[in-house]
Amino acid sequence: MIIAVDGPAASGKGTIARALAAHFGLPCLDTGLLYRAVGVQVLRDGGDPENEADALAACAFDDALLADPELKTEIAGAAASRVSAIPAVRAALVARQRAFAAQPGGAVLDGRDIGTVIAPDADAKLFVKATPHVRARRRHDELVRLGHDDISFDRVLADIRARDLRDSTRAAAPLRPADDAALLDTSYMDIDAAVDRAISLVEDRLGIGRAATR
16 A cells, blocks of 8 residues: 655645554655755765756765754755756656555655655555645744754745745656645644544545544
8 A cells, every 4th residue: 555645845744644654554755855865965065956967976875864863954955955856866766765665565655746756556645735834834943943043934934935936847746736636735734633634535545444444
């Protein structure tokens, strides 16, 4: 069973994907971390995230980088958005994502092109969204909790909007809902309500009831 969870930054898709994985007993992959790792590696190598050669070289990053807290920063997110617009980078990371999805028993993957490119035949697909202001507030609050209280809300909002524009207009696998994805707007939901709704939507797509999964 493969569950695809897509959506823009700070929409709640990561939290929802992890909750779905726990509910259905499946492994989970945050595919955005792969692109963040490439972006951070480019910067550490002194390269340009928009340069194809620099970005491709960074695709050979050590797996240990995936656990680095730097990947959660806004700088990493902006770099990830830039490297992800390079078709050759996306091609280099597709195999790793598809192998994760194809493992015995299935998996949950969250990202921006899971339901459209990585796993178009996924058993259930969600597209999680929220307004830019709500997403910026969530991300700003997260940054403050992590000690980055020098970053203003307005800057985070501007970054969110710029990333949305890059992600939705890029030539390679633009951010968009799959035609058969269920839409989930978390703008005015707390996390418990959002997770509960996500589980219901997936179960509807799978044609099962909650009793069958507990």
